[in-house]
Amino acid sequence: EAGVVQSPRYKIIEKKQPVAFWCNPISGHNTLYWYRQNLGQGPELLIRYENEEAVDDSQLPKDRFSAERLKGVDSTLKIQPAELGDSAVYLCASSSDTSNYGYTFGSGTRLTVV
């Protein structure tokens, strides 16, 4: 079984530029999460999807961040425009059973904003 696939693995952009991250969850996993992990810290939830619906986006900075999950499968997280403080690792995870915390994390996208 393929795991959660994220791309790109690394991205370096200049501030004020847009950037997008892509996540392909495990087949059949209805729940998808985007977490942000700042250097030296634990991940923090940005948004949670149940199928194609964003059911918890309270931690997503909506002025510059947006996300979508078309057809309830792949998801894209976008930042426009990027700021220096957005440098972090963006992790995607999926789950088939949220009540049992059956998470699988992807390897993440490491974003550097210069």
Next chain:
Amino acid sequence: AQSVTQLGSHVSVSEGALVLLRCNYSSSVPPYLFWYVQYPNQGLQLLLKYTSAATLVKGINGFEAEFKKSETSFHLTKPSAHMSDAAEYFCAVSRRGDNTGKLIFGQGTTLQVKP
């Protein structure tokens, strides 16, 4: 609000020595508790989780953790460290009965294993 504190951002042990990584939680109701490991440039992998009555939880790679309500702790241990255990370890908490799968992570502890 729930939170989790990991005592010690860096822990160094010799190969074969006991590994002890500390985690304390703050919650009015005993939460669900987790330990994850993250190897360089990889995602997080679940080591073990506490979601039921059994307070001593055994996980993968020889790790185990004990839930102590009186101490609000969930420390991770391994009797004998191996070089391959060098990684970053995260303790996480979730509200019991939440059913959203949302996790709140600690800041992490980097484990160094010396030969």
